[in-house]
Amino acid sequence: MAISSSLSLSCWVSTAIPDKFYCNELPRATSAHFSCKSITCSGESASIEESHCKRRPLLLGFGALTTSLLHANSILAQEIPEKFRAFVDKVDGYSYYYPNDWRDFEFRAHDSAFKDRYMQLHNVRVRFIPTNKTDIHDLGPMEQVVTDLVRHKLAAPNQYATIFGVEEKNIDGKNYYTVEFGLESPNFATTSFATIAIGNGRYYTLIVGANERRWKRYRNQLKVVADSFRMLDI
DSSP: OOOOOSSOOOEEEOSSSTTEEEESOOOOOOOEEEEEEEEEOOEEOOOEEETTEEEOOOEEOOEEEEEEEEEEOOGGGSOOOTTEEEEEETTTTEEEEEETTOEEOOOTTOSEEEEOSSOTTOEEEEEEEEOSOSSGGGGOOHHHHHHHIIIIIISOTTOEEEEEEEEEEEETTEEEEEEEEEEEOSSOEEEEEEEEEEETTEEEEEEEEEEHHHHHHHHHHHHHHHHHOEEOOO
């Protein structure tokens, strides 16, 4: 496999999953346009009956809106951060970083997944579904999209959900939403980032999270993973 690059590559190809790469370093590319908008959110709870199961709905209060525009290199155009590797799926058109001591594992209904070898709730996974939409904006207002994602797709009926913040990014003309949220169950609680995007006829969702007790310690590491997700043209 010949790859032209100004950098020496350290990659290997999974023999079980063709065209999916695990890399320590990626080639440099031309600079890409990057813009970012952040919204701070709060979550409240109420009690409702839904499909014969009680679910606490999430009420969003959107405020503290800050917008910043900047030019930066695309994450894929830079060296991979220290202690991370890149997963690149050329067939399904996406890539992201994950901590280099994590191991891949099977996560039901997901296309790829990696986890900490000791902490089961400390993991990242990616799934996608077909869609005729062409952009995440086609789903509706960001507040509505994020609320629906957390309440109806990510939270189980017995979980209490809280959204802490939402960030919108435009990288190379592609739009991404990243939401930070918590899910509390009777026996445990987790905090996670979810990055969603639409492209290639697919609605992508990356989720990376940890046990709530470990979130403060690992949040910055997991934010790198969430921010690294990119759609690739296929």
